[in-house]
Amino acid sequence: MSYQLRREEVVDAAGLQAMLQHSPGKAAQAILAAAGQGMVEAQLLLGQILLDGLGIEQDARVARRWFAIAAQGGNAMAHNMLGRCHEQGWGGEVNDALAAIHYAQAADAGLDWGLYNLGNMLATGRGLPVNQAQALICYEKAALLGHAKSMNLYGRYLEHGIATAPSPARAVRWYRRSAEAGDFRGMFSLAMVLAERGELAEAGTWLERARLEGNLNFLRSALVTLQGAGPMLTSYAARYAERLQQVERSTL
Template identity: 30%
Template structure:
């Protein structure tokens, strides 16, 4: 997890000789273990002591995560931002990035894009690669910096070329939804393919969208959607179901094939249980009603069990 990585980044390569430093290291390691074990109150108190009394940047950063994630306490994004600011001033790379997000979004004060770029730049200089794409986003929008879509692409590209999956996804989004001067679905597909090859389900979903809407390749679109859906990516459930529902009917029976009918039912049932999109849910109910008119009743028990097993595997929380 992110706080574990930062812990070792800060302490793992240091030579700590003085006894107070050793004690701090041990105490923070104990607090980290309490956090990992879900002993949130003990962990919070330890981190708060070192953040407040010792002005320890790692402890300050971890307190920010407590308030951001709601680990045993109520989520408070304003407090999270204040602790991220303290940790950023102490040189924690990810804290620089998260504090920049606070400034960009106006979470704890009015949005300040110029300052956000400053802290994103600090994060990037400290090795937080994806921060280049955050700077690129602001460059693309002309917020805090003159608008320059092509410069934005180059800023994010340097992160994507390191193999960063989030940066590759962001490059795909820039080419897909960015300024019209840089939109290029084929280039978007290239970057999403890199990310998909690294296991990104979000990238698989976007490849489904591109193949369906831009390349008019229904077969490949279905393959990408179902790849994402089968591993629990919720946004891909309904597109997968819709493509199975709208698949060509059998030449002999003039009805959907048994396989397509079953798959449509499976993914529509999963959509019905988890989707929050009202239009999607209305369409889901309409399609299920038609399916249930022609699907043998004897199929329902086994198919419902498959839906239950899938949702239990990927959405049990």
């Protein structure tokens, strides 16, 4: 990592992002130069491209260090990404307690992803004691900021009355917002409610979108749900099983 760049070539954060789109190698040099000069946004971006191996050799351990440097500079997304490193074991040991600390710092700064990730830790008891009431608050705040995944989870809490009074009508509204914002889990949640109402045409549209856009873990859990959902959704269970096999083969 001995890149050098003339000072006049270093651009602002938006310019670095744009450069990544058309010239990742040159962008990596510029990002490294800007990060070394103390640009916090570039330090965050450097951590990300190191994590992804975009324009630079992949190195999760070094990525974690740059996220830590950017977090020290007060960058909320850097705290969130450092939390992800600790939670997932990217570039070092898994440490849920440290992950929760960094998510909390990102959440305190009002970052939607920090709120979402902190909510997940509170909901599952990883790194923190289980606290569904606080998880609900996190999801609601993130949902109000437009975070699609949080919209779905907030809807789930409302539908099932987790740490709050059940409100099926509000739940459906949040599921729809999540689905329309592009979250495949929100699409599936909305589809299942619509199917229960007998609105099978629209339910089928959302089920198909979720099937095509969902990841491996989602497809596995969705298939189990569909298999137990009754005869009206049997055909979709078969389609999800087919899609799951395709995705599994692609990951081999």
